[in-house]
Amino acid sequence: MTDTPAQQVAAPQRSWYKRNEIAVTPWLFLAPAILFFAFYVIWPIYQSIAISFYDWDGLGEAQYVGMANYVELMDDSAFEVSLWNNLKWLLFYLLAIPGGLFIALFLNQTVTGIRIYKSLFFFPFVLSQVVVGLVFSWFYLPNEGLLNGVLGLVGLGPVNVLGDPTMATYGIIAAGLWPQTAYCMILYLTGLNAVDPEQIEAGRLDNAKGWKMLWYIIIPQLKPATFIAFVVTIIGALRSFDLISIMTNGGPFGQTRVLSFYMFEKALSEYGFRMGYGAAIAVVLFLIMLVFIAYFLWSMWSEEKRR
Amino acid sequence: MFPTPIEKTPRSWQLTYQSLLPLALIMWLLPLIAVAIFSIKPASDFTQGNYWGMPSSFELFANYGQVFFNSDMPRYMLNSVFITVPTVIGAVALSCLAGFALGVYKFKSNIWIFFMFVAGNFVPFQILMVPVRDLTLDMGLYNTKTGLVLFHVAFQTGFCTLFMRNFIRALPYELIEAARVEGIAEWKIFWYVVIPLMKPAIAALSVLIFTFIWNDYFWAVVLTQGPESQPVTAGITSFNAQFRAAYHLMSAGSIVAALPPVLMFFLMQRHFIAGLTLGAVK
Numbered sequence: 032m033t034d035t036p037a038q039q040v041a042a043p044q045r046s047w048y049k050r051n052e053i054a055v056t057p058w059l060f061l062a063p064a065i066l067f068f069a070f071y072v073i074w075p076i077y078q079s080i081a082i083s084f085y086d087w088d089g090l091g092e093a094q095y096v097g098m099a100n101y102v103e104l105m106d107d108s109a110f111e112v113s114l115w116n117n118l119k120w121l122l123f124y125l126l127a128i129p130g131g132l133f134i135a136l137f138l139n140q141t142v143t144g145i146r147i148y149k150s151l152f153f154f155p156f157v158l159s160q161v162v163v164g165l166v167f168s169w170f171y172l173p174n175e176g177l178l179n180g181v182l183g184l185v186g187l188g189p190v191n192v193l194g195d196p197t198m199a200t201y202g203i204i205a206a207g208l209w210p211q212t213a214y215c216m217i218l219y220l221t222g223l224n225a226v227d228p229e230q231i232e233a234g235r236l237d238n239a240k241g242w243k244m245l246w247y248i249i250i251p252q253l254k255p256a257t258f259i260a261f262v263v264t265i266i267g268a269l270r271s272f273d274l275i276s277i278m279t280n281g282g283p284f285g286q287t288r289v290l291s292f293y294m295f296e297k298a299l300s301e302y303g304f305r306m307g308y309g310a311a312i313a314v315v316l317f318l319i320m321l322v323f324i325a326y327f328l329w330s331m332w333s334e335e336k337r338r
Numbered sequence: 339m340f341p342t343p344i345e346k347t348p349r350s351w352q353l354t355y356q357s358l359l360p361l362a363l364i365m366w367l368l369p370l371i372a373v374a375i376f377s378i379k380p381a382s383d384f385t386q387g388n389y390w391g392m393p394s395s396f397e398l399f400a401n402y403g404q405v406f407f408n409s410d411m412p413r414y415m416l417n418s419v420f421i422t423v424p425t426v427i428g429a430v431a432l433s434c435l436a437g438f439a440l441g442v443y444k445f446k447s448n449i450w451i452f453f454m455f456v457a458g459n460f461v462p463f464q465i466l467m468v469p470v471r472d473l474t475l476d477m478g479l480y481n482t483k484t485g486l487v488l489f490h491v492a493f494q495t496g497f498c499t500l501f502m503r504n505f506i507r508a509l510p511y512e513l514i515e516a517a518r519v520e521g522i523a524e525w526k527i528f529w530y531v532v533i534p535l536m537k538p539a540i541a542a543l544s545v546l547i548f549t550f551i552w553n554d555y556f557w558a559v560v561l562t563q564g565p566e567s568q569p570v571t572a573g574i575t576s577f578n579a580q581f582r583a584a585y586h587l588m589s590a591g592s593i594v595a596a597l598p599p600v601l602m603f604f605l606m607q608r609h610f611i612a613g614l615t616l617g618a619v620k
Contacts (some may be wrong), residue, residue: 056524057439061451064436064495071492072458075469082468089468140344142356150607151363155370157603159553161571162596165578169376169585170369175389177372209369214614221615223340231340249340256618266460273555277575294464299471299560306468313464324460328453335449 076317083310089298093307100311109285110312113293116200117269117319120289123204124211124268128260131215132253136245138216139223149220156213164277167206168193193279196286203274203287211267215260222256223249258330265323269316290316377401377589384585401590409580410565411591414573418598421483421490421569422551426544428491429498433543434536436495437502438528442514452503459496463556466493474561481562486569489561490551498543501616505539506532542613545606549599570595 048055083100087093104110138149155163170177173191182190192202226249234248250257272291279287281296288296290312298309344352364371378401379393388394405411440452470489471480479485509532517527558572565573574595581587603610 052524053443054445057443057445057448060435060439060528064432064455064499065451067432067488067492068455068458068495071470071473071489072461072466072496073454075466075473076461078469079465079467089472136341137362139339139341140355142344142359148359148363150604152366153611154367154600154603157549157599158370158596159555159571159599161553161555161574162592165574165588165592166369166373169589170372175384175585177368177390180390217611218615218618221611221618225619226340228339244340256615259615259618262460269462272463276555276559291462291464295467295556295560298468309464310468313462313467316462317465320460320462324457327460328457331456332449332453 079310079313079317082307083314085307087306089304089306096307100308103308104311104315109288109293110290112286113288113290113312114315116287116289117316119200120204120207120268120271121265123201124207124264124271125261127208127211127215127264128257130208130212131217131260132219134212134216135219135223139220149217153213153217156210156217158210160207160210160273161277163206163210164203164274167202167209167274168278171202194283196283199279199283199287203271203278206278207267207271207274211264214263218256218260219253222253226252262327266320269320269323290319373589373592376585377593379586381584381586384583397586401586402594404587405590405594409577409591410573411570411577411594413565414568414570414577415594415598417483417565417567417573418552418569418571421486422548424487425490425494425551426547428487429494429547430540430543432491432495433498433502434533434540435528436499437506438532440499440503441506441509442511442532452499455496455499459493459500467560471560481564481567483562483567486557486561486567489557490554494547494550498547501543501613502536502539504617505536509535538609538612541606541609542616545602545610546613548602549610552599 082093084095084097085093086096086099134152138145138152158166169175171192173179173189173194178192179189182188190198193199230248230252231244234244239248270291271289272295275281275287275289275292276295281288281292294309294312294316297305297312344355347355375393378396378398379388380395380397380400383389383391383394436455440448474480474485474489477485479488513531513535514527517531522530552569553571554569555571558569562568562572565576568576574591577591578588581591
């Protein structure tokens with residue numbers, strides 16, 4: 032194509048946007064997402080931290096109290112219970128990872144109908160936590176529940192899982208493990224699909240079998256799946272709110288509270304609107320999460336650098 | 339393939355495996371099967387203590403009819419639709435734009451902005467709760483679907499951008515360079531070159547976000563109250579209060595509330611799983 036004189040003249044006077052197109056375009060594309068995200072996520076984090084230094088009922092004037100909310104937390108036995116329960120959640124929720132791997136290994140076959148089995152095993156993950164909570168609270172019912180029906184068959188006495196302060200939290204975690212295990216299972220099924228068959232053959236030639244094969248050849252290759260399983264399980268454990276709210280509402284005697292639930296209770300429930308105190312609890316939860324977030328970001332960053 | 343393919347194992351284990359499969363599945367879904375059976379029983383079964391026996395009569399239509407025509411359930415379901423669908427559209431649109439910017443262009447703060455989205459996506463909801471509730475009140479959007487949608491769009495943008503950016507990174511960069519050499523404007527590259535390639539990612543994200551938002555409970559409780567704007571997850575608790583101890587109705591209600599994401603999953607299974615497991619394989 033030959034340039035007409037008019038185009039040659041126009042070239043040096045291209046618009047500012049044309050000249051800076053490569054530099055400006057990404058910001059134009061990013062603007063809406065960043066604005067939304069800053070407004071609804073980043074700014075509120077800062078605000079919550081600020082509110083945690085105030086005594087505020089959400090309506091009237093906020094009163095600056097410095098560290099008083101945090102000092103009060105130190106002596107709050109309900110806070111201590113919540114913190115311990117969060118730890119239990121973190122620990123036992125991780126069972127979803129070996130559980131998911133186990134089911135994935137069980138289902139990683141090519142018999143007829145296996146696809147339907149896989150999707151039905153995965154199915155609990157699609158249910159909302161509210162429905163899972165309801166289903167399990169009926170499952171646990173002291174007289175009518177299926178659990179006690181089954182226990183009765185083998186001659187074990189009826190247990191009131193959700194009514195027992197020492198058992199209730201574990202009962203809720205078990206309910207949470209149901210969908211979470213399904214999620215880990217699907218991650219591992221995808222991972223197993225991509226395992227290098229040559230390495231397995233090589234392992235077989237070297238007489239690696241069963242556990243040895245699993246531990247030394249399969250699991251190392253499943254590392255990306257394991258990483259994602261860890262991320263989603265830890266986040267899920269620290270976010271546990273729906274199940275507790277539905278199944279026990281924090282009871283019996285507040286023994287199933289976790290930080291996320293206790294915060295909600297303090298800030299927004301019938302026990303009064305203590306926004307500042309609630310925000311302080313949220314900040315503690317945020318700091319715990321921050322440790323994990325920093326670790327996740329660090330792993331992602333080293334991954335990026337390697338590319 | 340690991341474990342050893344079943345065809346290559348002894349006949350005895352093959353038979354055991356074949357019979358173990360359905361048994362394991364029934365055990366796995368037992369709580370759900372129980373609820374499904376509850377939902378077709380007549381009320382009298384519960385008063386007479388027949389919890390686990392066969393239903394004395396088949397009341398599927400009566401029970402579900404009650405849920406659909408004699409409660410606020412249809413209203414809650416409709417609210418859920420009006421909350422979920424705009425959120426999916428909004429979050430996917432925003433993240434297509436942002437993912438394109440972060441995936442294609444090299445500039446200094448790129449990785450930091452990306453990390454901001456990732457980190458924000460992991461944050462506990464509770465640290466946002468008080469300020470977001472306040473913001474929503476101040477904008478006059480408390481107890482409206484719009485208020486809930488705006489927040490969901492913003493929050494889901496974090497996860498969606500992570501997803502989209504990684505997806506775009508995996509596309510062949512030469513395509514974009516070739517388009518640039520041809521002198522095509524950047525937004526046209528986005529619209530005519532990248533978007534068509536992103537269709538599978540858009541499908542996968544849409545199904546995922548649909549499920550996440552439909553199943554949201556926390557924000558529904560924090561930002562709305564009452565049947566005029568509450569989605570079905572929050573509505574089911576009021577429904578249960580209305581039919582206290584009527585297990586047949588509560589079960590039917592729960593199943594109805596869970597149905598849309600379940601249908602979505604079974605219809606769009608391939609996309610759903612592709613979305614969930616992105617990054618699980620190198």
